[in-house]
Amino acid sequence: MDEPVVSIRGVAKRFGAFTALGGVDLDVRRGEIFALLGPNGAGKTTLISIVAGLLRASAGTVRVLGRDVVADYRYTRRHVGLVPQEINFDPFFTVEEALRIQAGYFGVTLAPERLEEILVALDLVAKRHVNARALSGGMKRRLLIGKALVHAPEVLFLDEPTAGVDVELRQQLWRYVRTLQSRGTTIVLTTHYLEEAEELADRVGIIDRGRLLLVEDKAEVLRRYAKKTLRATLAAPLAAVPPALAGMGARLEDGGRILAIDAEPGASFGRAVAAVAAAGLAVEDVETQRMRLEDVFVTLLRSDRS
Numbered sequence: 361m362d363e364p365v366v367s368i369r370g371v372a373k374r375f376g377a378f379t380a381l382g383g384v385d386l387d388v389r390r391g392e393i394f395a396l397l398g399p400n401g402a403g404k405t406t407l408i409s410i411v412a413g414l415l416r417a418s419a420g421t422v423r424v425l426g427r428d429v430v431a432d433y434r435y436t437r438r439h440v441g442l443v444p445q446e447i448n449f450d451p452f453f454t455v456e457e458a459l460r461i462q463a464g465y466f467g468v469t470l471a472p473e474r475l476e477e478i479l480v481a482l483d484l485v486a487k488r489h490v491n492a493r494a495l496s497g498g499m500k501r502r503l504l505i506g507k508a509l510v511h512a513p514e515v516l517f518l519d520e521p522t523a524g525v526d527v528e529l530r531q532q533l534w535r536y537v538r539t540l541q542s543r544g545t546t547i548v549l550t551t552h553y554l555e556e557a558e559e560l561a562d563r564v565g566i567i568d569r570g571r572l573l574l575v576e577d578k579a580e581v582l583r584r585y586a587k588k589t590l591r592a593t594l595a596a597p598l599a600a601v602p603p604a605l606a607g608m609g610a611r612l613e614d615g616g617r618i619l620a621i622d623a624e625p626g627a628s629f630g631r632a633v634a635a636v637a638a639a640g641l642a643v644e645d646v647e648t649q650r651m652r653l654e655d656v657f658v659t660l661l662r663s664d665r666s
């Protein structure tokens with residue numbers, strides 16, 4: 361297999377007596393979208409900042425494209441793009457100037473077609489000559505993303521890229537993130553919008569209190585942890601669940617009109633459907649629902665903390 365694009369080994373970070381990261385091991389694969397999920401204060405930004413070379417680890421090593429982020433800072437920084445969580449740019453420049461200046465920091469001249477592409481993707485064409493201070497919060501965040509892209513980084517870190525961005529534009533950004541991925545960019549994102557991770561990520565990592573609880577393919581996480589529920593709409597309401605179905609944990613909802621049955625992750629509904637038929641129930645409609653990544657996330661965190 362390819363060498364990982366980012367390789368994190370035993371990374372710890374202490375702030376005084378407080379341990380923000382307690383020994384993290386993680387490999388990010390070439391070309392993937394990796395979503396780092398965790399509650400407030402879990403250590404996501406700390407980890408990303410260490411990988412991007414903005415913060416020194418107290419222990420452990422990080423390699424980006426095979427090079428150590430401390431010893432080879434200039435090289436690794438050159439290949440990393442970081443969209444920070446906090447908006448922190450000089451408000452006196454226009455959007456276009458801010459992008460050109462940022463490219464200059466990396467010794468790159470921003471080609472006109474690249475500038476256009478970034479402005480279009482981030483919906484900032486109409487604001488290109490506007491001072492950054494006159495942008496709305498969501499526009500400022502989009503400019504931050506643009507700034508992280510000017511030097512065409514191989515690895516892009518997005519720390520809550522769509523916080524405060526409206527729904528329509530969020531979807532547009534998702535499409536652009538996928539375009540970047542299709543061109544070979546590796547993307548690591550943190551987000552509190554679990555639907556964002558569900559939509560974009562190939563793999564997810566869940567971090568809590570400075571420890572990684574799980575790193576797994578997203579599809580596998582859902583397969584392994586997401587319960588399913590089958591809801592059968594009955595032709596006539598029931599007063600009580602038939603005994604054979606009660607033994608499977610079936611319950612009534614909506615005044616007895618709906619019979620709901622849960623299946624453990626990975627299990628099928630074959631037996632439940634057969635039991636409904638055997639009970640002689642007339643079924644008008646059937647719906648199945650699977651837990652979303654958000655529910656899985658909450659369940660996993662709860663079980664870690666209990």
Ligand SMILES: Nc1ncnc2c1ncn2[C@@H]1O[C@H](COP(=O)(O)OP(=O)(O)OP(=O)(O)O)[C@@H](O)[C@H]1O
Pocket residue numbers: 375378380398399400401402403404405406407445
């Ligand atoms: N410079 C610092 N000095 C002291 N403590 C810090 C510092 N930076 C971060 N921390 C602490 O480290 C922990 C992890 O913070 P971090 O910003 O990495 O969390 P996060 O997972 O990104 O959270 P959020 O989702 O809220 O952005 C928090 O408890 C935070 O208070």
